[in-house]
Every structure is written in structure tokens, then in C-alpha cells.
Amino acid sequence: MAIVLTTAHVRAIEDHARATYPEECCGFLIGEPGEPKRVREVRRATNVVAEDRARRYVIDPKELLGVDRGLAGSGRDLLGFYHSHPDHPARPSEFDLENAAWPGYSYVILSIVGRSPNDLRSWLLDRDGRRVETETLSITQE
Amino acid sequence: MGRVKLIIPTPLRQYVGDRDAIELTAEDVRGAIGALVAEYGQLRRHLFNDQGNLRNFVNVYVNEEDIRYLQKESTPVRDGDTISIVPSIAGGSLSALDLLAAKRKDGLSPQEIKRYSRHLILPDVGMAGQIRLKNASVLIVGAGGLGNPLGQYLAAAGVGRIGVVDFDVIDLTNLQRQVMYSTQDVGRPKLDVLKERLHAINPNVDVQTYATRLTSENALGILREYDVVIDGTDNFPTRYLVNDASVLLGKPNVYGSIFRFEGQASVFWASKGPCYRCLYAEPPPPGLVPSCAEGGVLGVLPGIVGSVQAIEALKILLGKGDTLVGRLLVFDAMRMKFRELKLRKNPDCPMCGTHPTIKELIDYEEFCGLRGPNEQVGEEFQITVDELRSKVQDDGHVVLLDVREPLEWEIAHLDDAVLMPVAQVPSRVNELSTADEIVVYCKSGIRSARITNFLREIGFRKVKNLVGGIDEWAERIDPEMAKY
Numbered sequence: 001m002a003i004v005l006t007t008a009h010v011r012a013i014e015d016h017a018r019a020t021y022p023e024e025c026c027g028f029l030i031g032e033p034g035e036p037k038r039v040r041e042v043r044r045a046t047n048v049v050a051e052d053r054a055r056r057y058v059i060d061p062k063e064l065l066g067v068d069r070g071l072a073g074s075g076r077d078l079l080g081f082y083h084s085h086p087d088h089p090a091r092p093s094e095f096d097l098e099n100a101a102w103p104g105y106s107y108v109i110l111s112i113v114g115r116s117p118n119d120l121r122s123w124l125l126d127r128d129g130r131r132v133e134t135e136t137l138s139i140t141q142e
Numbered sequence: 143m144g145r146v147k148l149i150i151p152t153p154l155r156q157y158v159g160d161r162d163a164i165e166l167t168a169e170d171v172r173g174a175i176g177a178l179v180a181e182y183g184q185l186r187r188h189l190f191n192d193q194g195n196l197r198n199f200v201n202v203y204v205n206e207e208d209i210r211y212l213q214k215e216s217t218p219v220r221d222g223d224t225i226s227i228v229p230s231i232a233g234g235s236l237s238a239l240d241l242l243a244a245k246r247k248d249g250l251s252p253q254e255i256k257r258y259s260r261h262l263i264l265p266d267v268g269m270a271g272q273i274r275l276k277n278a279s280v281l282i283v284g285a286g287g288l289g290n291p292l293g294q295y296l297a298a299a300g301v302g303r304i305g306v307v308d309f310d311v312i313d314l315t316n317l318q319r320q321v322m323y324s325t326q327d328v329g330r331p332k333l334d335v336l337k338e339r340l341h342a343i344n345p346n347v348d349v350q351t352y353a354t355r356l357t358s359e360n361a362l363g364i365l366r367e368y369d370v371v372i373d374g375t376d377n378f379p380t381r382y383l384v385n386d387a388s389v390l391l392g393k394p395n396v397y398g399s400i401f402r403f404e405g406q407a408s409v410f411w412a413s414k415g416p417c418y419r420c421l422y423a424e425p426p427p428p429g430l431v432p433s434c435a436e437g438g439v440l441g442v443l444p445g446i447v448g449s450v451q452a453i454e455a456l457k458i459l460l461g462k463g464d465t466l467v468g469r470l471l472v473f474d475a476m477r478m479k480f481r482e483l484k485l486r487k488n489p490d491c492p493m494c495g496t497h498p499t500i501k502e503l504i505d506y507e508e509f510c511g512l513r514g515p516n517e518q519v520g521e522e523f524q525i526t527v528d529e530l531r532s533k534v535q536d537d538g539h540v541v542l543l544d545v546r547e548p549l550e551w552e553i554a555h556l557d558d559a560v561l562m563p564v565a566q567v568p569s570r571v572n573e574l575s576t577a578d579e580i581v582v583y584c585k586s587g588i589r590s591a592r593i594t595n596f597l598r599e600i601g602f603r604k605v606k607n608l609v610g611g612i613d614e615w616a617e618r619i620d621p622e623m624a625k626y
Contacts, residue, residue, distance in 0.1 A: 026231070033152070049232070058232040061201040061208065065228050068151065072162065078152050081231055087253050093233065102199070102229045103188075104153030113256070 002036035002136035003029075003079065003106045003122050009042045010139055013110050014117040016044055017084035021115050023053040026083040028067055029106060030076050036138070037079045037106060043067065045081075057083050080106030080122075087112070090119040092132050106135055143169050144220040148178055151229050157184040171202060172215040174225050189227070199230035248273065254346065258300055266462045272300060276346075278459040279303035281368035283356055283384055285310070285332040287319040287444030288374030288398050288451065294322060295452040297340040297347045301459065304340065305368055307352040308332050315626070319441035356380055358503035361387040370455050372396040374448065378425040379506035385410060385418035386503055389493050394467075396454045398447040403440050403475040405447035408466045408485065409454050412494035415467040420488040420495075425510040436585065438549075440475055447473065519591045523598065525581055525606040527615045533581075541578045545593045546585060546612075554612060554624045556583065564589050567596065576602050583608035583615075585626075 016025045026047050031040040049058040059081070068078055085093075090111035103125045111118040122135040148164045155162055158178075168174035175196075179186045191197050202209045203226040209217045219225065250258070250272060261267040267275075280301050282292050285308035296304055312320070312327045312335060320332075327335045333351040340349050352364055356375075365371050365387050373384045373395060381397075388395035394411040397418060410417045450471065457463040470483040492499045525533075533540055542559035544551060551561050562570055564584075574580060580602065584590040587610050594607035608615070616623040 026233075056232070058230075061203070061228040061230060062206075064231060065203055065226055068149070068226075068228070083233055087256070102151075102153045102231075104156060105229070107233075 001124055002138060003039065003108070004036050004138045004140055005029075005039045005042075005108075006140050009039055010120060012042045013082050013084075013108070013120070014112075017086075017110050017112045017117065018115055020047070020084070021112055022086045023047065024055065024057040024084050024086060026057040026059055026081060028064075028078060029080045029082060029108060030067070030071065031079050032075070033077045033079060036136075039079060040076060042082065054086055078105075080108065082108040082110065084110045084112050087114070090121040092123050108137070143167055144218075144223055146174055146219045146221075146223045146225055148174055149224060149226040151227055153229065154185060154188060154227065157188070158182050168219055170213075170215065170219060171204065171209055171217045171225060174219060175202070175215075175227075199232075201228040201230055202226070203228055250276070254300070257344075257346075261299070267460060271460045271462070274461075275300045275456070275459055276302045278370075279305065279368045280370045280372060280455055280459070281305040281307070281365060282372045282374055283307045283380065284374035284376070285336045286316065286374060286376070287400065287439070288372075288448040289332075289336070290320045290322045291445050291448030292372055292374055292452050292455075293336055293340050294343065295449060296455060297344045297349070299452075299456055300344065301347065301456075303348040303350065303368075305350045305352065305364070306333060306336060307354065307356050307364065308336075309353055309355050319439065319444050321445070356383060358383060358505065361503060362391065365391055365393060368393070370394050370396060370458050372398075372451055372455055374398065374451070376400070378510040381418065382425065382509060383503065383506045386493055386500060388412075389417050390501075390503070394458050394465075396451045396458070398451045400439050400443045400447050402437055403443065405443050405450075405473040405475070407447055407450045407454070407471045407473075408469060409458070411465075411467050416485045416487040417491060417494040419493040420491045421470065421485055423488070423492065436547075436589075443473075443475055446475075519594050519607045523594055523606050524609050526609050527618050530581055530608060530615075531619050539579060541574070541580045543574070543580055543582045543590075543593070544584070544612075545582060545590055550585065550626070553626045554616065556612065556615065559583075564593060567593055571597070571600065574602070576604070578604065580605040581608050582606070583611050585611045586613050587611040 016027060024047060027045045028043045029039050030043060032038045045059045045063055047053060047057040048060045049056045071077060088111060090109040092107065092109065107123045108120065109123065110120050120137065122137040123132050124135045125132055145165065145167050148166060150158055150162055150164065158164060164178060166174060166177050168177055175189065179189065189196060189200055196202065204212060204217055204219060205224055209215065250269065255262065258272050261272050262269055278301050280296055282289050282304065285306050289306065289308065293304060293306065310332050312323045312330055312332055314328050317323060317325065322339045323335055331353065333353055337349045337351055340347060354360060356364065361383055371384060371388050371393050373381060375381060376399065385395055388410065389412045392413055394409055396409050398407045399405065454465055457465050468485050470485050472481045472483065489496050542556050544555055544559040544561045545564045545567060547563050548561065582590040582594045582605060587608060590611060591607050594605055597605045613625065616625050
């Protein structure tokens with residue numbers, strides 16, 4: 001399993017994470033499904049969580065529904081989500097596993113330490129929805 | 143019954159032959175999803191838990207509405223409705239393990255390690271020292287000029303628990319030296335603002351506030367909860383109270399005081415050296431040592447003295463270095479000199495000597511003479527600002543005696559008043575006539591009360607004290623008058 005982003009996508013995620021630091025940011029990864037998945041667009045989502053915004057994010061299901069519907073018939077799909085971990089490693093937390101556990105979606109996590117992007121990784125839940133595994137993340141120039 | 147379209151989210155399409163929507167006929171949401179999983183069995187465990195309820199990270203919408211706000215799974219559906227299964231997307235960076243690490247007192251979380259890195263590489267602090275600070279507690283008495291830098295530096299340094307005692311609200315005159323408060327904070331309780339600021343500096347610090355005056359009744363209960371007590375007050379009753387309570391509880395008391403251009407600091411710790419009473423067994427007579435409100439203070443001075451106190455507190459908590467136990471540090475800002483006086487433990491000290499005579503807290507207001515007869519003026523020798531105004535308007539035959547200092551006089555004074563600072567009154571008393579009606583005033587009515595009593599004792603009968611002083615006059619009678 002692999003997911004391909006361009007440097008521009010990575011920069012867009014980093015900019016978003018810097019803008020919300022020290023709070024978490026989150027957003028959508030949109031593109032062509034398949035092997036590998038090709039991201040064509042990263043789109044910011046609003047973090048609607050009320051409390052503990054430095055350590056939590058929630059995407060409004062309605063916003064998600066809107067994005068999903070907007071993509072219908074476009075040949076593009078929602079491939080997954082990105083979010084930032086301010087001052088924490090780019091690995092999923094227990095909370096991520098309990099609350100964002102959808103097999104098939106890619107979960108890209110950017111670790112941002114003191115406003116500087118630190119590490120970027122992508123994670124997948126296995127088909128049983130029990131274990132999380134890393135997904136190969138390639139970054140291309142165009 | 144209705145023919146509805148069920149939208150399948152991307153991750154689940156693999157279980158329905160890669161289709162993004164399924165059309166089916168159902169009565170309500172439960173029926174529709176039931177029909178879906180009946181046909182595509184693998185979906186069941188993704189949508190339902192073992193009890194057969196929808197999983198908490200599955201949202202279901204009928205058209206534009208979340209079914210939680212409709213009739214949940216019993217929400218009826220009609221021809222042409224769209225049912226969407228929407229994954230709940232949420233998460234966060236802090237795992238339960240991380241949370242535990244941050245709360246644990248025997249180690250530092252990765253964030254804490256980064257935050258305190260300049261301490262951690264310091265030979266006398268290091269990991270062990272920083273963990274000591276995390277487990278330590280400090281009580282700051284007073285959220286004023288000294289309390290500001292104290293709170294700021296101790297919170298930044300990672301002292302785990304900081305208590306602050308204060309009952310004041312922020313006044314415009316505080317801002318010249320109490321630099322954690324802003325202009326827009328005027329009128330707010332100091333504790334509320336300080337707590338906000340300290341949490342902004344370091345959210346890991348537990349800030350506990352006591353919105354009360356420290357009294358003989360509550361002092362032991364409050365001080366007992368802390369490792370180190372820091373005196374940031376500017377009045378003698380509280381200073382003696384903090385000293386005595388610290389001695390009784392065996393706590394180190396980090397002392398600091400400021401006046402005009404001079405500051406003092408020391409550590410009073412009875413088990414290792416002298417206490418405040420070894421230095422000053424009794425307070426000076428009231429009025430002899432003016433307060434900062436009366437004598438002024440350079441705004442930067444509390445920054446220096448408070449910082450010295452903060453350093454001493456950290457050294458005590460770390461158990462490192464030579465503290466100011468047995469030494470009085472005197473800082474003169476005008477000459478820019480630090481001097482040091484040796485302090486010896488007084489074996490006859492009533493508090494910490496070999497045979498202490500004070501074994502419990504006393505009435506410190508009385509001890510400091512503040513309830514003494516000097517400031518008490520009989521009702522018949524008092525005059526209110528309203529009465530004074532009528533008197534001045536009616537006949538004007540009244541001598542207004544201003545007993546403040548010349549610098550205070552320059553800021554504001556009453557028309558036709560005579561300036562005679564407190565200290566000059568005994569030698570200039572011949573300038574006054576016992577035949578005149580005299581009204582004595584100062585800033586707030588305390589100094590003038592003493593002078594009123596003094597004049598009465600030497601034979602003046604027609605002398606009265608202006609209640610509330612020129613402050614009250616400015617407040618009630620002449621709003622144009624400058625206040626200070």
C-alpha cells in the first residue's frame with residue numbers, strides 16, 4: 001500500500017499546521033484511488049472540537065458529507081485525512097485509533113515541533129480494523 | 143415504505159462491489175441499514191458493535207440531517223430520500239500514555255524535556271533537579287510588585303504548584319511596577335489575571351489562589367501546604383505573621399522588601415539561621431517607616447528584588463548553592479550597589495530563640511500598633527469631606543493643615559491649605575493658633591489622625607481630622623483633582 005503526494009501538497013499541510021499551531025489542524029486528502037493512491041488535492045477542514053484543541057481534532061460529519069458528495073462522479077475520491085500533532089511524534093495515538101478507525105482511509109500525520117514541521121507519515125488500519133500499519137508515503141516533485 | 147439511495151463512504155465500498163451508492167426499499171433507517179448488511183454481510187462489523195448498536199464513529203444522515211437529531215434509527219424514510227453513512231473523523235496527538243507521563247511526577251514528558259532543556263543541561267539542575275521542581279510547591283503572599291516577577295519566573299521554571307494569596311483588585315497606580323498586569327486589567331482581581339498569565343506561561347503549573355487577606359486564623363492552614371513561603375507584602379502585620387507562621391511550621395521564608403530606591407532580601411529559616419524577629423524583634427512605631435504608597439518606589443526595583451527572591455526559592459527547592467540564610471542583602475539602586483549584612487540568630491528571640499515565648503499566632507494589627515490609640519480619634523474630632531465643604535462655603539474661617547510631604551503637595555492640595563509635613567509639626571507648632579479652627583488632612587486620614595491627637599494633647603481644642611483625607615475629597619467633592 002502506498003500514497004503519493006507532491007511537494008506542494010506537503011507544503012500545504014505544513015502551512016496549515018503552522019497556522020493552527022499549537023492547536024491541531026485537520027483536512028482532506030482527495031485524489032485517485034488505486035495502488036498507489038494519488039493525492040491531487042489537499043483541502044483544509046475545520047477542527048470543530050470544543051476543548052483541548054492542542055491535542056484533539058474533530059471534523060464535522062456534515063463537512064465530510066459535503067466533500068464526499070461534491071466528489072461524486074468527478075473521478076476523484078476522498079482518500080483519507082491529514083492532521084497535525086503539535087509537539088508530538090507523527091504516530092497515531094490511542095485516541096486516533098479509537099476515533100478515526102476506518103480501514104481504507106489513509107491517515108497522514110504531521111509532527112510539528114515549535115512551529116517547525118518535523119516528520120510526516122501515513123498510516124492505515126488493517127482490514128480487520130484492529131491494527132495500524134505504516135503506509136508507504138512518496139513525495140514527488142510535480 | 144420508500145425507495146431510498148444509500149451512500150457508501152469510500153472505505154466501505156470494497157465490501158459492496160466498489161459501488162458508491164445502493165438503492166433499496168425501507169421503512170426507516172434501521173430497515174435500510176438492516177437490508178444493506180443483510181446483503182453485504184462483511185459490512186456488519188464495520189457498522190455495528192457486538193451489541194448490535196451502530197458504532198460510535200458511524201454517523202448516519204437522512205438527506206441533510208443527522209439522525210441523532212431526528213428519530214435516531216427509527217427515522218422514517220420516503221421515496222427519493224438519501225441516506226448517507228458518514229465516518230466520524232476525530233483524533234488527537236496525546237495518547238493515554240502521554241497523558242499519564244505528563245501527570246506523573248517522577249519523570250518529564252517529551253514536551254517538558256524540550257521546555258526545560260536549558261535547565262536540563264545546567265550542571266546543578268539537570269533531570270533530577272527539574273523533577274524536584276515539578277514536585278515542589280511555593281506560596282507567594284501578595285500578587286503585587288514582588289508577586290509579579292516571582293510568579294512569572296517560578297511558573298516558567300516549572301515549579302509544580304504555586305499558591306498566591308491576595309485580595310486586591312488592579313489599580314491604575316499598580317501598573318508602574320506590576321508588569322504582568324495591563325491597562326485593560328484595571329478593576330479586575332489581581333488573582334484572576336495572575337492565574338491567567340501564569341497558565342499562559344506554563345500550562346503544566348498548578349496555580350492555586352487564595353482570595354483573602356492572610357490572617358492569624360487562616361495562615362497556618364494555607365502555609366502548611368507549601369514547601370517554601372515567599373513574602374511579597376509591604377506591611378508589617380503580614381510580614382510578622384508570615385515570619386511567625388513559617389517558624390511555627392518550620393518552613394523557609396524568603397523575604398523581600400522595597401522602598402523608594404532601596405531593596406532588601408533574605409531567607410529566614412529558623413532551623414538553619416535567624417528569623418525576621420531576630421532582626422527586628424518589634425515593629426517600628428506606626429508611621430515611622432512610610433509605605434510605598436506614602437513614600438514611593440522605583441517601578442523597576444520590585445523586578446530586581448522579586449527576581450532575587452525567585453532565585454533563592456529555586457535554590458532552596460533544588461538544595462543547591464548558598465542561600466541568603468543569615469545574610470541580609472541590601473540593594474541601592476541610586477548607587478547601584480549590593481551590600482550584605484551578617485544576620486545572627488538571636489538566642490533570646492521570642493519566636494525562634496532557645497526559650498521561645500510566642501507559641502501561636504497573635505493579633506498582628508495590634509502588635510504593629512495599627513489598632514493603637516494613636517490612630518483612633520474621637521468621633522467629635524472627626525470631620526467628613528461634606529461637612530468641611532459646607533464649612534468652607536459658609537464662613538471660610540478654618541485653617542487647613544496639610545501634613546503630607548512636599549512631593550505629595552505638588553500633585554494636589556486643598557485651596558488655602560498650609561503645608562506642614564508630619565515630621566515638622568512639633569517644631570513648627572507655634573505657627574498655629576489654638577484660637578483657630580484647624581482641620582488636619584493627609585492622603586487617607588491616618589497620618590493626620592496622629593497629628594490631630596498630638597495637637598489635642600498639647601492644648602489645641604478646635605482641631606479636627608479630615609476622614610478619608612484628600613483621597614476622599616477628590617473622590618466625593620472635586621473629581622477634577624489629581625489622585626495618586
